[in-house]
Amino acid sequence: DVVMTQSPLSLPVTLGQPASISCRSSQSLVHSDGNTYLNWLQQRPGQSPRRLIYKVSKRDSGVPDRFSGSGSGTVFTLNISRVEAEDVGVYYCMRGTHWYTFGQGTKLEIK
């Protein structure tokens, strides 16, 4: 089974400062069709998860451009260029193809 490992698990950040979350998979996420199905999700307190990024670096509609995704193969990163108060929540990376697997989650809080 593919294991998705995120770090850090807790991320205190000062408003306006950048933040970075790492995600590593135990196997390459490159699919046979050539795409890499790595998603990033955001779950704000008391809300359902929301997809932010798909296929490593493609931002979903309505997602601020301060969010960006990068990486390849087994190593991926979610970057927030300048953290805002509304970014507080838990961020998950996940493998977007079968067998679907989520990382443990990274809790972002304001310092």
Added chain:
Amino acid sequence: QMQLVESGGGVVQPGKSLRLSCAASGFTFKTYPMHWVRQRPGKGLDWVSVISDDGGGQFYTDSMKGRLTISRDNSKNALYLQMNSLGLEDTAMYYCVTGDFRLWGQGTQVTVSS
């Protein structure tokens, strides 16, 4: 707008069954595979099951295999999850999600308690 609305959760005794439903609207439901994902209290996300767009293929997480049946009715834009032999460890929020994980419902809470 695109929307998923789950229902059917509640408090159930150990060993009992429950059927969750998800009503889809605002998109062409029959063209999307659909997932169920759960989140135990204070924990992360766990993938539970997926069904193909035409309902012909289903997959389940190993931890619940044999106790679940996922199904859909494309004429009603509806997704279902039949859960049997529920245990305390099945207490969670259950989310209905589109195949690409782009759209999530608000979730339905399942609490297994004696």
